[in-house]
Amino acid sequence: GAHRWLHDASTGSPGLGRVGGKAHRLLELHREGYPVPAPLAIEADAFRDHVRTMPPDHPEPRRWIVEHELDRNLSDAILAVLPQDLGHGYAVRSSALCEDGSENSFAGQLATRLGVGATEIGSALKAVWASALSDSVRAYADQRGLAGQAIVPGVVIQPLLDPDHSGVAFGFDPSGGSRRVVSV
Numbered sequence: 001g002a003h004r005w006l007h008d009a010s011t012g013s014p015g016l017g018r019v020g021g022k023a024h025r026l027l028e029l030h031r032e033g034y035p036v037p038a039p040l041a042i043e044a045d046a047f048r049d050h051v052r053t054m055p056p057d058h059p060e061p062r063r064w065i066v067e068h069e070l071d072r073n074l075s076d077a078i079l080a081v082l083p084q085d086l087g088h089g090y091a092v093r094s095s096a097l098c099e100d101g102s103e104n105s106f107a108g109q110l111a112t113r114l115g116v117g118a119t120e121i122g123s124a125l126k127a128v129w130a131s132a133l134s135d136s137v138r139a140y141a142d143q144r145g146l147a148g149q150a151i152v153p154g155v156v157i158q159p160l161l162d163p164d165h166s167g168v169a170f171g172f173d174p175s176g177g178s179r180r181v182v183s184v
Contacts, residue, residue: 005046006081007041008040009038012031013028013041019154019156020094020097020156022093022094022156023039024095027041037083038084038158038159040081040082040158041155042155047153049071050126051064051065051129061130065130065133066123066126078121078125083158085159087162088159088160088161088162089114089115089117090117090160091114091158091159092112092121092156094110095155096132097152111130113127114160116160125155128153128155168184169184170184
């Protein structure tokens with residue numbers, strides 16, 4: 001069966017506290033039939049497990065994360081349950097537990113890898129994880145009053161689209177907050 005840290009539309013979402021806001025919402029949208037590329041969410045516990053043996057005083061923790069071997073059971077399970085590639089590879093995106101919330105968006109702070117081939121998913125996953133320890137993420141967190149809190153990244157993998165057009169729609173006015181205005 002699938003790995004305990006992996007969730008797709010068939011398993012549903014284990015909640016924001018395990019996969020982060022972005023992955024949780026994408027799983028819910030896909031499960032409800034909205035036309036979003038099929039998401040595969042990886043729980044933040046996969047990151048916690050990956051860094052469990054890292055020495056606490058390691059001088060280059062980001063490099064350690066990228067170079068440390070991914071758990072074989074996890075990597076095999078990811079490859080076994082990836083959503084169907086639509087011909088453009090995959091998007092490997094962060095879904096940190098503190099990201100995309102009502103208080104802090106962390107938009108653009110953590111890494112995203114686009115056009116990733118199936119055999120490169122593990123490397124892309126580790127790059128997203130490592131980005132949670134970047135100076136810019138730490139500075140953003142400090143500015144938002146999250147000093148000293150660990151930024152724990154869940155990850156979501158989706159088939160990459162190659163659209164002619166794209167956009168963002170808000171069910172409220174993002175500048176003024178009015179719920180009577182829809183912005184596209």
